[in-house]
Amino acid sequence: MALPELHRFTLPNGLRVVFAPDPSAPVVGVSVHYDVGFRSEPEGRTGFAHLFEHLMFQGSESLEKLAHFRHVQSSGGTFNGSTHPDYTDYYQVLPSAALERALFLEADRMRAPKLTEENLRNQIDVVKEEIRLNVLNRPYGGFPWILLPPVLFRTFPNAHNGYGDFTDLENATVDDCAAFFDTYYAPGNAVLTVAGDFDVETAKGLVEKHFGDVPARPVPVRPSFAEAAPKGELRAEHTDQHAPMPAIALGYRIPDPVNDVTGYLTYLVLAGVLTDGDGSRLQQRLVHRDASVVDVGAGCGLFGPLEARDPDTFSITAIHSPEVTSAQVIASVDEELQRLADEGPTAQELAKVTARWVSTMHREHDRLTSRTLGLGSAELLFGRAELLYELPDKLAGITTDEVAAAAKALRPDSRAVLILNPANGGNE
Amino acid sequence: MSAPTKHRSAEEIGRTELGPRPFPELGEQRATADLDVVDTTLANGLRVIAVRRSSVPLVELRVRIPFGDPATSGTGSAHAARAEVLANTVLTGTATRSRVDVDTELALVGGELDAVVDPERLAFSGNALVSGLDTLLDVLRDALTGATYPDEEVERERARLVERIRLARSQPNVIAREALQRHLYGDHPYAKEMPEAEEVAAVTRGDVEALHAAAVLPRGSVLVVVGDLAPDAAVRAVEGALGGWTGEGTAVSLSPLPVVRGGDVVLVHRPGAVQSQIRLAGRGLERTDDRYPALQLANLVYGGFFSSRLVENIREDKGYTYSARSHPEFTPGGATLMVDADTASAVTAAALLETRYELARLGLVPPTESEVDTARRYAVGSLLTATSSQGGLASFLVNLAGLGLGVEWFTGHPDRLATVTVEQVAEVALEFFAPTAFTGVLVGDADLLAPQLRALGGVTLP
Numbered sequence: 026m027a028l029p030e031l032h033r034f035t036l037p038n039g040l041r042v043v044f045a046p047d048p049s050a051p052v053v054g055v056s057v058h059y060d061v062g063f064r065s066e067p068e069g070r071t072g073f074a075h076l077f078e079h080l081m082f083q084g085s086e087s088l089e090k091l092a093h094f095r096h097v098q099s100s101g102g103t104f105n106g107s108t109h110p111d112y113t114d115y116y117q118v119l120p121s122a123a124l125e126r127a128l129f130l131e132a133d134r135m136r137a138p139k140l141t142e143e144n145l146r147n148q149i150d151v152v153k154e155e156i157r158l159n160v161l162n163r164p165y166g167g168f169p170w171i172l173l174p175p176v177l178f179r180t181f182p183n184a185h186n187g188y189g190d191f192t193d194l195e196n197a198t199v200d201d202c203a204a205f206f207d208t209y210y211a212p213g214n215a216v217l218t219v220a221g222d223f224d225v226e227t228a229k230g231l232v233e234k235h236f237g238d239v240p241a242r243p244v245p246v247r248p249s250f251a252e253a254a255p256k257g258e259l260r261a262e263h264t265d266q267h268a269p270m271p272a273i274a275l276g277y278r279i280p281d282p283v284n285d286v287t288g289y290l291t292y293l294v295l296a297g298v299l300t301d302g303d304g305s306r307l308q309q310r311l312v313h314r315d316a317s318v319v320d321v322g323a324g325c326g327l328f329g330p331l332e333a334r335d336p337d338t339f340s341i342t343a344i345h346s347p348e349v350t351s352a353q354v355i356a357s358v359d360e361e362l363q364r365l366a367d368e369g370p371t372a373q374e375l376a377k378v379t380a381r382w383v384s385t386m387h388r389e390h391d392r393l394t395s396r397t398l399g400l401g402s403a404e405l406l407f408g409r410a411e412l413l414y415e416l417p418d419k420l421a422g423i424t425t426d427e428v429a430a431a432a433k434a435l436r437p438d439s440r441a442v443l444i445l446n447p448a449n450g451g452n453e
Numbered sequence: 454m455s456a457p458t459k460h461r462s463a464e465e466i467g468r469t470e471l472g473p474r475p476f477p478e479l480g481e482q483r484a485t486a487d488l489d490v491v492d493t494t495l496a497n498g499l500r501v502i503a504v505r506r507s508s509v510p511l512v513e514l515r516v517r518i519p520f521g522d523p524a525t526s527g528t529g530s531a532h533a534a535r536a537e538v539l540a541n542t543v544l545t546g547t548a549t550r551s552r553v554d555v556d557t558e559l560a561l562v563g564g565e566l567d568a569v570v571d572p573e574r575l576a577f578s579g580n581a582l583v584s585g586l587d588t589l590l591d592v593l594r595d596a597l598t599g600a601t602y603p604d605e606e607v608e609r610e611r612a613r614l615v616e617r618i619r620l621a622r623s624q625p626n627v628i629a630r631e632a633l634q635r636h637l638y639g640d641h642p643y644a645k646e647m648p649e650a651e652e653v654a655a656v657t658r659g660d661v662e663a664l665h666a667a668a669v670l671p672r673g674s675v676l677v678v679v680g681d682l683a684p685d686a687a688v689r690a691v692e693g694a695l696g697g698w699t700g701e702g703t704a705v706s707l708s709p710l711p712v713v714r715g716g717d718v719v720l721v722h723r724p725g726a727v728q729s730q731i732r733l734a735g736r737g738l739e740r741t742d743d744r745y746p747a748l749q750l751a752n753l754v755y756g757g758f759f760s761s762r763l764v765e766n767i768r769e770d771k772g773y774t775y776s777a778r779s780h781p782e783f784t785p786g787g788a789t790l791m792v793d794a795d796t797a798s799a800v801t802a803a804a805l806l807e808t809r810y811e812l813a814r815l816g817l818v819p820p821t822e823s824e825v826d827t828a829r830r831y832a833v834g835s836l837l838t839a840t841s842s843q844g845g846l847a848s849f850l851v852n853l854a855g856l857g858l859g860v861e862w863f864t865g866h867p868d869r870l871a872t873v874t875v876e877q878v879a880e881v882a883l884e885f886f887a888p889t890a891f892t893g894v895l896v897g898d899a900d901l902l903a904p905q906l907r908a909l910g911g912v913t914l915p
Contacts, residue, residue, distance in 0.1 A: 049508045050841040051483040087473040091769060095760045099827035100479060101834015104759075120834045122482035129477050140463040150772025154728070158775050158795050162728040164623040199463045207460035222483065238471075266725060269623045270616065302565075303545075304556040313552075316609055319616045346616065377560035384563030384582055387509040391842040 031400075031410055032225055038241040039213025042232055043410050045220040045400055053221035054397030055127040056116035057135065058405040060216075061209035062109045062333075063187030064250055069196070072189015075108040076152050076197060077205050081115065082106065083144040086137035090144060093130055100126050103394075110187065110333040112405055118394050121222040125231050128219075132235035135212060140202040149194050156188050164267040168445055169274035169342055170327040176261040177276040177338060177441035182250045211242035218401035218410075221393050251336060254278045255439050262444045269447055270319065272344045273351045275358065276441035277434075279325060281335035283407060287419065291431045292339050293330050294423050296323040297378030298370045299341070299361070304377070306361050311343060317354055318343040334406055339435065351444050359437060366433035369425040383417040485837065490860050491684035497699050498672025501691050502850055502859065503684035506843045511563075512586050512680030512687075513843045515851035516577040516593070519673050520570055521707035521785075527645035531655070533572070534648035535664045538611055538656045540570035543665070544592075545606040547599040552606060555592055562588045568596075572643045573707055573785065574855065575669065580844065583681045590694035597669060597698050607658045615650045622647070625723065625795075625896060629730035632721045632894045637734055638710050643785060671695070673704035675854040679847040709786030712736060716892040717913045718805070720906060722899035729801040729897030730793070731808060735890040737781045737788035738881075740856055746869045747877040748781075748885060753828035754820040754878070755779050755811065755886060756792060758835075760827060762811050767794065773804040783856055790885060798898055802905035805895065805912075815886040819879030833867045 032044040066073040084090040097104045102119030117127040160166035171186045178184040217236065219228055255278075265272075280288030299307045300323040311318040321343040326332045345354050389395040390413075404410040489505040522532035544566060545552040559566055562585020568577050577596075581589045621627045627647075634644035676695070678687045713736045737752075738745045749757075756763035756779030767773040777794035792812075796804040820828070840846040840863070853862055884890075895906070899915050906912040 047508075050837075051485055052838050052841050086468055087476070091760070091765060095827060096476065098758055098760045098831040101830045101837065103835060103838060118838050120482055120837055122480040123834075125477040125480060129474075133474070137467050137469050139467045147769065147772045151768055151775055154773070154795070154797060155775035157728040157797060162625055162726060162795075164620070203463040203466055204460045206466055267623055269619050302556040302560055304553040304560070309553070312613070313609060316612065319613060319620065344620065373557070373561075377557060380563040380582070381560050381565075384511060384580065387511050387563075387582075388580065388842075388844060391509045391511070391844070393838065393841060 029414070033410075034229070036212065036233065036236055038236070038239055039211065039244065040236055040239070041216045041404065043216060043218045043400055043404050044225055044228060045218070045396070045410070046223055046225055047220065048222050051121045051222050052118060052393055053121040053124045053127070053219065053223050054116060054118045054393045055124070055131060056114055056218045056397045056401045057131050058112050058114045058216045058218070058401040059210055060112055060214045060247065060405055062111040062113060064110045064182040065209065068181050069193060070201065071185050071193045072152070072187065073193070073197060073201065073205065074113060075187065075189065076148060076194060077202060078106045078108045078113050079148040079152060080140060080144060080202055081134050081138055083141070083148065084139040085134040086139065087133045088130070096126060096130060102127070108187065109328055112402060114398055114401060116394065116397055118397070124219070124223050124228065128231050128235045131217065132239060135210065135215065135236070136239045138206060140199055140206065142199050145197065145199055145202065149197065152194060153191060160188060162267070164265060164269065165272065165344070165445070166267075168265070168272060169276070169340055169443060172263050172445070173274045173276045173327065173338065173340060173441060173443050176259050176443050177255065177278070178252060178336070180250070180252050183252060183336060207242065208245055211244050212236065212239045213241060213244040216401050216405045218397055218404065220397040220400060250334070255441065258437055258440055258442060260442045260444070262446060264446050264448050266448045268445060270344050271347055271351060271447060272342065272445040273354055274443040274445070275341040275355070276443070277339040277439070279337055279339045282331055282337060283334055287423070289325065290416070290419055291423050291427045292325050294375060294378050294420060295428050295431045296325060296339070297381065298365070298374050298428060299323045301378060301381060306365065307341070307358065310357055310361050311354065315357055317349040317357070318345040320344055331406070331412070332402065355442065362432045362435050366429055369429035372425060375423065375425060375428065379417070379421045382420050386413070386417055488860055488864065489684055491688050492859050493688060495671070495692055495696060497696060498703070499695060499698070500675040500854065501688050502675065502677045502854060503687035503691070504679045504846065504850070504860070505682060505684055506679050506846060507681040508843065510583045510681050511580055511843060512583045512589070512678060512682060513847040514577070514579045514589060514593070515677040515847050517675050517851050517855050518575040518669060519573065519704040519706040520575040520668055521573060521705045522642035523705055524642060525708070526640040527642040528640040530642065531652060531660070532642065533645045534652035534656050535660045536570045536575065537614055537648055537653065538607060539661045539664055540568045540575060541610040541614060542602050542606050542661065543568050543596050543600045545610070546601045546603040547595040548601060550592070550595055558588055559592060564589050566592055572645060586680070586682070586687070586690055587694070590690060594694045594698065597695065600665060602658050602661050604658055607661060611653055611656060614653050618647050618650060618653070625726065625728070625730055628721070628723060629732050629894060629896045632719070632896060633732045633734060636719055636892065636894050637713055637789070641710055643707055643710055666700070668705060670700040670702060670704040671698050672700070672702065673706070675851065677847050677851045677854065679843045679850070707785040710784050712787070713789055713892065715887070715890045717911055718893045718895050719913045720899055720902065720915055721894055721896045722915045723896050724898060724900075726798065726896070726898045728795050728797055729895055729902065730795055731801070731805055731893070731895050733792040733808065733891045733893035735790045735885060735892070737790040737885065739788050740783065740858060740862065744877070744881055746866075746873045748881045749832060750825055750828045750870070750873055751815065751820065751878050751882040751886065752779055752781060752790060753831060754824045755815050757828070758831055762814065763792070763808065766811055767796070767804050767807050771807065773797070773800045773807070792891070792893070798901045801895070801897055801902055802909050805906070806909055809888045812886050812888040812891060816883035819882050820875065822875050825873070825875050825878050829870050829873065832870050836866065
């Protein structure tokens with residue numbers, strides 16, 4: 026894939042800036058990635074990083090409550106924010122005439138957000154509704170992203186629920202918000218990305234104008250979240266009040282994407298060989314031959330690939346018929362992994378995975394929101410926005426032997442097994 | 454929470470020496486380049502819309518085949534079940550390709566192709582590297598003209614479909630949607646978005662083959678191709694691949710729906726629910742109606758985007774919900790305005806009260822100049838961003854084509870929005886957003902909700 030022209034510079038206050046100009050459509054994307062996610066929230070404050078993300082939309086020195094939304098939308102744009110294990114992102118995608126407005130909005134809340142008791146209480150209620158919607162009131166809520174980490178990991182940062190429990194959310198104070206902001210939302214702890222239709226020199230002037238006087242603050246030392254891989258098979262069961270059928274999630278550790286990107290990407294290829302398309306190994310075996318599962322998936326990272334630093338998770342999930350046991354489904358998965366480990370995938374299987382990834386990357390690039398966010402997170406996590414465009418070549422370079430070795434490393438004696446049981450035993 | 458270092462107070466953080474700063478004006482907007490389009494109908498009756506969009510070396514393909522149930526009632530009709538089995542097996546075998554062959558050939562050109570069905574249409578959606586267009590079209594041709602529906606595939610997909618329907622029906626939004634459609638449209642086939650398990654179990658391979666022969670027809674159907682290629686070359690490629698797709702008659706469109714009339718909201722009991730689904734519906738306007746642009750803006754001001762009265766009230770002021778929105782749904786021969794909110798049981802009745810209050814207020818305290826301008830700029834800008842990718846543009850155009858419209862509607866819409874006056878918005882707000890014009894369903898735990906809803910009124914309890 027052709028590398029688009031990337032420009033980068035750092036402001037005196039430490040803010041890193043990435044520009045990816047592309048005039049093909051008159052729209053522009055602006056994002057800010059802060060180097061703090063839910064792995065950094067302290068015990069007793071589960072869900073705080075996400076709650077704080079909501080607070081960042083509630084006004085700043087130059088913007089009353091609700092003004093952020095109105096300004097973006099009255100400029101014809103869209104916006105959102107999201108909280109991940111290792112970072113929190115905010116973005117606007119707008120007609121290109123509104124570039125300066127988006128920069129102003131991001132700069133104003135980076136400089137002086139309004140953190141008030143009233144807005145905090147209101148957003149605690151909104152976040153609780155979000156959790157009811159996405160977890161508590163639906164089948165398979167939080168499966169597996171909330172349920173699997175406490176089985177696979179032992180330390181609080183890696184194991185806890187990033188949405189938070191209601192008691193912790195309710196205990197949050199305005200002073201917690203002030204401490205969190207001052208600690209983690211320093212300009213030197215963030216990456217600003219601008220992608221799409223803009224002039225580089227003009228945009229550079231606008232970035233300096235709006236972000237230049239955000240005062241520098243100390244950047245926190247990033248702690249290591251490393252912990253040893255599990256010894257043995259760790260198991261847990263969960264009862265789901267709404268699910269009609271049982272499910273399993275297997276969790277394994279994978280190589281550090283920062284120090285060993287090729288090792289990590291080998292698992293991305295393996296995931297494709299296992300579950301991407303009707304011809305993939307586990308679709309063939311579990312869905313079509315055994316007819317034991319309704320759907321099966323595998324992937325790197327519980328939020329998608331290259332979305333977190335080490336330690337990260339490789340997961341295999343399946344919703345299966347109550348007429349087969351979870352042990353039977355897991356045994357079939359293990360057989361297929363063993364077969365891949367012994368015989369390796371065919372060259373054609375790898376060619377399929379690689380070609381689909383090339384196509385997927387082009388498609389992500391074509392959607393300005395995903396392009397802007399992808400460049401920003403690659404710059405923040407890996408220091409290389411270019412990584413996005415190097416992936417197809419890197420994936421194409423992965424060999425059948427490497428994939429076989431990766432399959433072999435997914436050992437039953439070093440993994441997490443989560444069994445999800447319907448509350449009514451799978452009977453209607 | 455103890456901070457690692459000494460930190461400023463929230464008040465200190467929220468102000469700077471300079472104080473609030475002026476919000477920047479908009480810069481100059483570069484015009485969108487004119488679309489390079491061919492919109493034509495092939496000899497077999499298939500309409501083809503091809504658009505060049507060269508941002509990435511891909512091609513996006515959409516096919517819409519009207520696939521309505523010719524019966525007047527969905528009750529007891531086998532159409533929905535047969536159509537679901539057809540959609541799930543049409544890409545699983547032909548004279549020359551197995552299911553795995555289809556996947557392999559497409560994957561090697563970076564491609565995908567899926568088929569889905571709903572009460573209105575059978576849709577194929579796919580993409581590939583632009584160099585793989587011929588492969589993508591050939592797989593599509595093979596499925597449209599030579600799907601063999603192998604016995605073992607029909608059998609397996611039938612069983613899987615039963616499981617997937619069961620999974621879907623455990624989702625609160627699906628429970629609410631099915632209840633709403635039945636409430637609005639009774640036994641009209643439009644309301645039957647999912648067949649019953651026993652109907653699916655009864656479908657035979659012969660049923661599916663017969664349905665394919667009778668209903669998978671080019672006349673009345675449309676194919677949209679958007680990508681890094683010249684539109685006339687794309688049309689020639691489509692004609693070369695699909696020119697031999699023929700059939701008697703025209704693909705079946707659904708008959709018009711009964712008009713949505715206002716009335717009570719029906720409470721549907723879901724034991725153990727911790728959150729309720731509020732789903733209201735009223736009559737809307739078709740895209741071709743002269744008053745549609747005004748109604749589009751009125752809807753935005755009500756609940757159609759984040760900066761709307763409904764979201765600002767029940768989310769940002771009261772914290773009753775994470776998600777509240779209103780939107781038009783274009784239906785056979787008309788349109789319906791939908792209002793959706795999911796809210797905790799304890800505040801469900803209060804959220805319904807506020808939702809109705811905002812409906813009334815839209816007519817009685819109509820949108821201001823500033824509200825209308827915000828909505829107008831959002832409507833124009835979000836159309837631009839949503840269609841700035843190949844996939845976004847292809848999906849938008851195939852939906853327009855399904856309403857009988859073409860690219861001119863898309864390119865002309867910003868000008869139509871520009872001429873809408875505040876008075877026109879006020880007029881449609883009063884007529885279409887009156888609380889009495891709405892009906893709907895509410896799904897939640899009736900044991901918790903009944904006392905408050907009874908007091909509120911306008912709700913039929915189970």
